[in-house]
Amino acid sequence: MILNKVTDLIGNTPILCLDVPGKHARLLLKVEKNNPGGSIKDRMARNMIVAALKSGRLSPGGVVVESSSGNTGIGLAIAAVEFGLRFIAVVDHHAAPDKIAVMQALGAEIRYVEGHYREDEVAVVERQRMAAALASEIPGAVFMNQSDNAANAGGYSEFVREVVSEIGGIDAYVGCVGTGGSMTGIARGLKVHNPQTKTIAVEPEGSIVFGQPGHPYYQSGTGTPAGDTVGLVLDYSCIDMGVQVSDSHAFETARYIARRTGLLVGGSTGGVIYKALEFIHSGVIRGNVVAAVADGGEKYLHTVFSENWLEERSLLDPRVWERLDGWLGQADAEEAPREVPRLHAVHAA
Ligand SMILES: Cc1ncc(COP(=O)(O)O)c(C=O)c1O
Numbered sequence: 001m002i003l004n005k006v007t008d009l010i011g012n013t014p015i016l017c018l019d020v021p022g023k024h025a026r027l028l029l030k031v032e033k034n035n036p037g038g039s040i041k042d043r044m045a046r047n048m049i050v051a052a053l054k055s056g057r058l059s060p061g062g063v064v065v066e067s068s069s070g071n072t073g074i075g076l077a078i079a080a081v082e083f084g085l086r087f088i089a090v091v092d093h094h095a096a097p098d099k100i101a102v103m104q105a106l107g108a109e110i111r112y113v114e115g116h117y118r119e120d121e122v123a124v125v126e127r128q129r130m131a132a133a134l135a136s137e138i139p140g141a142v143f144m145n146q147s148d149n150a151a152n153a154g155g156y157s158e159f160v161r162e163v164v165s166e167i168g169g170i171d172a173y174v175g176c177v178g179t180g181g182s183m184t185g186i187a188r189g190l191k192v193h194n195p196q197t198k199t200i201a202v203e204p205e206g207s208i209v210f211g212q213p214g215h216p217y218y219q220s221g222t223g224t225p226a227g228d229t230v231g232l233v234l235d236y237s238c239i240d241m242g243v244q245v246s247d248s249h250a251f252e253t254a255r256y257i258a259r260r261t262g263l264l265v266g267g268s269t270g271g272v273i274y275k276a277l278e279f280i281h282s283g284v285i286r287g288n289v290v291a292a293v294a295d296g297g298e299k300y301l302h303t304v305f306s307e308n309w310l311e312e313r314s315l316l317d318p319r320v321w322e323r324l325d326g327w328l329g330q331a332d333a334e335e336a337p338r339e340v341p342r343l344h345a346v347h348a349a
Helices: 041-055 071-083 097-105 124-137 150-154 157-167 181-193 247-261 267-281 307-312 318-327
Strands: 015-020 025-030 063-067 086-091 109-112 141-143 172-176 198-204 241-245 287-292 343-345
Touching (some): 015 267, 025 157, 097 109, 124 141, 172 181, 247 267, 247 318, 267 318
Parallel strands (some): 063 141
């Protein structure tokens, strides 16, 4: 296929299947890291810009301002190049440095929030305040405000179309929740096709989306930290279960998946895979269980994939590997022939 726009590379991502022996279930990983900006957020970033241009809120040659932990910013930076817009990303120290470098490489202007924050504290409230203030000061600028922007959730209709056409009947969807845009757009869409599809949203321990007490966490891009308010884009009514995952479970799972399958997934996806396998193992979900690989481990080589970084923060937990081996029928993983492929591609039904 010959394409002439980078945004044409968004979507039609492959699906990898991880069989779960003895549980009548398979975990179908929609590899969203294959989008051009390396994450699921490319879909909503393009959609928010197209919607703003269509409505006249944003004019050609205008300025887009957004608060982002990185992936939305990368998606917006790509779309901004293509639509001839100036893009200013307001970030904090919690964003992975490589994500910021990518935004800069794509021509985005980076503004850091001021103030002193712990390294595991997300300064999202200040980020949003600063982005809104910047947009009001710059003529022709629009604050995208992904947390309250309906075009965020609206950006996932193609994701739903793709999984339904590739997989057919979907029994469960397990996804991360940050702004809730992806969860809302995907869960709503899947329930239109099959109201019985079980939808499970995973937030980091310390995030306040499902009413638990807030405290700092290291998972990047996902969750809503204490002090922030849950975005208007999140529709709780399409979510059947909201659950939490610890940083160590999320990160150890990402490392495990890399070593056992060769697929590098980011920390938030590690958490989703852990919870999906836990619920499959306990019989809560079965059949075709879909999860999105929100982004790739390439963005976290110095954190999630650094043993020193994990050790310094007491995030290593070898019991997670034993549990995952047990759930995936790899109790004898040491003796298991390593060349046996346990991931395989899903072809159109
Ligand atoms: C890696 C990663 N995981 C999860 C999320 C959460 O997605 P959403 O904002 O759609 O809830 C994001 C959002 O930026 C992300 O970058």
